[in-house]
Amino acid sequence: MTGPGNGPEVPAEGGLVAELEHMTEAERAEHDAQVADAVAPDRDMAVEIGQTLLEIDDLTVRFGGLTALDSVSFAIRRGEILGLIGPNGAGKTTCFNAMTGVYRPTSGRVLLEGKPLGKLAKHNITRRGIARTFQNIRLFAEMTALENVVVGTDARHRTSVLGAILRSPRHHREEKAAVEKAMALLEFVGIADRAADKAKNLPYGYQRRLEIARALATEPKLLCLDEPAAGFNPAEKEQLNGLIRKIRDDGYTVLLIEHDMKLVMGVTDRIVVLEFGRKIAEGVPSEIRENPAVIAAYLGVPDDDLA
Numbered sequence: 001m002t003g004p005g006n007g008p009e010v011p012a013e014g015g016l017v018a019e020l021e022h023m024t025e026a027e028r029a030e031h032d033a034q035v036a037d038a039v040a041p042d043r044d045m046a047v048e049i050g051q052t053l054l055e056i057d058d059l060t061v062r063f064g065g066l067t068a069l070d071s072v073s074f075a076i077r078r079g080e081i082l083g084l085i086g087p088n089g090a091g092k093t094t095c096f097n098a099m100t101g102v103y104r105p106t107s108g109r110v111l112l113e114g115k116p117l118g119k120l121a122k123h124n125i126t127r128r129g130i131a132r133t134f135q136n137i138r139l140f141a142e143m144t145a146l147e148n149v150v151v152g153t154d155a156r157h158r159t160s161v162l163g164a165i166l167r168s169p170r171h172h173r174e175e176k177a178a179v180e181k182a183m184a185l186l187e188f189v190g191i192a193d194r195a196a197d198k199a200k201n202l203p204y205g206y207q208r209r210l211e212i213a214r215a216l217a218t219e220p221k222l223l224c225l226d227e228p229a230a231g232f233n234p235a236e237k238e239q240l241n242g243l244i245r246k247i248r249d250d251g252y253t254v255l256l257i258e259h260d261m262k263l264v265m266g267v268t269d270r271i272v273v274l275e276f277g278r279k280i281a282e283g284v285p286s287e288i289r290e291n292p293a294v295i296a297a298y299l300g301v302p303d304d305d306l307a
């Protein structure tokens with residue numbers, strides 16, 4: 001792992017930002033395409049676009065006497081943005097936690113590309129291709145933005161510990177590639193100008209984007225975002241909408257937990273709705289908006305939020 005003291009050298013980012021400002025529209029488009037290429041997932045996928053990537057099969061999670069998730073089933077198709085919504089305490093985060101190995105399901109299964117995740121540990125689930133961000137930002141505060149993302153690429157590294165200690169040629173190559181990829185990711189999420197700043201010194205919106213860049217660094221098949229718009233103003237939510245679409249357009253599949261209905265309705269392809277641990281609806285945003293069970297579940301939520 002890269003430590004704060006001996007971290008990777010940050011390319012002269014001021015130069016890059018200045019360069020970008022002076023590019024013509026065509027040059028900028030070509031540059032963006034190159035960045036998108038560098039960020040694009042580079043791994044084998046067992047399923048085609050539109051086919052089931054992840055299946056939640058009859059999943060139940062109990063905490064003592066409380067059933068947080070009650071026989072929930074739904075599928076995420078490769079290449080879509082799926083929204084997971086529901087009132088507070090509905091079981092959304094529990095579902096994420098059961099998918100990513102934080103909690104063991106009481107019963108039921110989670111299958112990625114048709115294969116059960118079983119009792120895999122968290123890091124092995126990351127390796128299988130599920131990455132996530134958290135409701136409460138979890139970054140390495142004392143590391144730079146770039147280092148935080150380089151750490152994410154570690155999940156894909158093949159150098160042995162001995163190779164890293166002896167600084168083998170493979171380790172060297174992987175480290176250089178990791179820094180280049182991390183820089184591309186920072187640019188992709190729009191925060192490359194602060195690559196050399198410690199995470200703790202970044203503005204809140206940048207920290208949220210950094211979390212996304214770090215999750216993408218693991219080259220996930222599925223990216224799970226847990227309330228990425230929390231604390232954002234309307235302009236930041238609009239930018240986040242653009243970023244989530246860009247991530248999908250670059251070849252990723254996205255599962256989004258979000259309370260902001262305008263964002264959810266505007267960015268998702270389909271939505272699954274939970275209430276009291278049960279799935280109460282599933283469909284495209286226009287169906288969900290008019291579903292009586294969903295409207296009832298959200299009674300008390302201002303109308304504007306569902307509009």
Ligand SMILES: Nc1ncnc2c1ncn2[C@@H]1O[C@H](COP(=O)(O)OP(=O)(O)OP(=O)(O)O)[C@@H](O)[C@H]1O
Nearest residue numbers: 063066067068086087088089090091092093094095
């Ligand atoms: N580790 C835990 N131990 C005990 N109960 C838990 C635990 N995690 C979640 N719960 C309970 O499970 C239920 C579902 O919680 P969960 O956090 O999954 O809901 P949520 O839909 O994500 O809510 P929110 O939108 O408020 O984040 C709640 O009643 C919660 O108190």
